Amino acid sequence: MEEIEVPRHEHPVRPFTRFLCGCCGAHCTDHERIYGGYRCNEPGCDKAFHKECAEALPEIINSFHPEHPLKLILDYSCPNACSLCQHKFGIGYSCSLCDFHIDLKCVRIPPPTENSCLHEHPLKLSHGEPSDSLEYDICGDCKTNPPPVCVVSSTTHEHQLHLVPRRMDFTCNACGTLGDRSPYFCLQCNFMIHRECIDLPRVININRHDHRISYTRRLGHGESPWKCGVCRKKVDGFYGAYASSKVPSFVVHARCATREDVWDNVELEGMPEEEVIAPFEVVDDTTIRHFSHDHNLHINKDGQILHENIVCEACVFQIGSEYFYSCKNCDFILHEKCANLPRKKRHVCSNQPLTLETVSRAATCSLCDKQHFVILE
Ligand SMILES: [Zn+2]
Ligand SMILES: [Zn+2]
Ligand SMILES: [Zn+2]
Ligand SMILES: [Zn+2]
Ligand SMILES: [Zn+2]
Ligand SMILES: [Zn+2]
Ligand SMILES: [Zn+2]
Ligand SMILES: [Zn+2]
Known part of the structure; x- marks a missing residue:
């Protein structure tokens, strides 16, 4: 996967064909949609860029101002207004001689002579109930940022997909949910897909599961009836899903x-699996060295119930009749099951994995307010 540098973005970005709704990381004025382009795969950074914005040339000739070459301007703090649409932009082109500015959305408008046929644009989309004003808006949008007529999305389908620009009810083969307009279609396979489902990420981590999950085009009926690990509802094996x-x-x-509160937006395809760090080293059959303590700990399997003041350092609960580890040099005690707590854990409270730490490193649990081992972001 070939990554490129984008001006003013601290991470390299990688090409993608997924369709996204939202702002382009280059602060261009096209706030509508990104039909593929480049995205940042850095954890915690979910910026995506139009292809045109990421690949903007330092200098261009444009038909709206053919007299002079226009220079690429990147100024997020003191935006210029586009001489055509009057929108302020952070990335665009300017001619300093003539005080002419143009944003990247307007740069994409075809030369004026070709404009006359725009209302017969073959890709006219209907987003909602047809109304004159809406139709006009859509045409305007479509004019500067038309959805591609064909896309290739190797994760979700092996053939080229074609836009069907009309209202119609369909079930998306990639996700199994209903759609009501403008799917992409493969005639050969009778395959229909939401535009949002094109190029779903292949391998991801989600905060409800400690292992990676991968996209499969058709889940099949292996362990069916399948139940979704996030919403607990049925998953139909006929459609695509993550396993x-x-x-x-x-x-x-x-x-x-791929919900915002479930996935951290990082595609893991091609990245080595994270190493599992064991919470302790085994010294011998009955002895361990736990990361939380400086002395060796010894297993006790007698089933004795300790005084109620003696509590496990990890969970702060009394030692009942469970197995536990104790220290011969001091009064440090851990339940056996607490000693085995994983160093890294995924939890619905955060999109990032949490790390097990001892109290000396941290303070109180933000969920129950107790002082004990805590799991930190
Ligand atoms: Zn980034
Ligand atoms: Zn952009
Ligand atoms: Zn403009
Ligand atoms: Zn879908
Ligand atoms: Zn096909
Ligand atoms: Zn679900
Ligand atoms: Zn415990
Ligand atoms: Zn000790």
């Missing part, structure tokens, strides 16, 4: 897995 790499029964709807 766990380690737990065969764990599956997630494509839409649930």
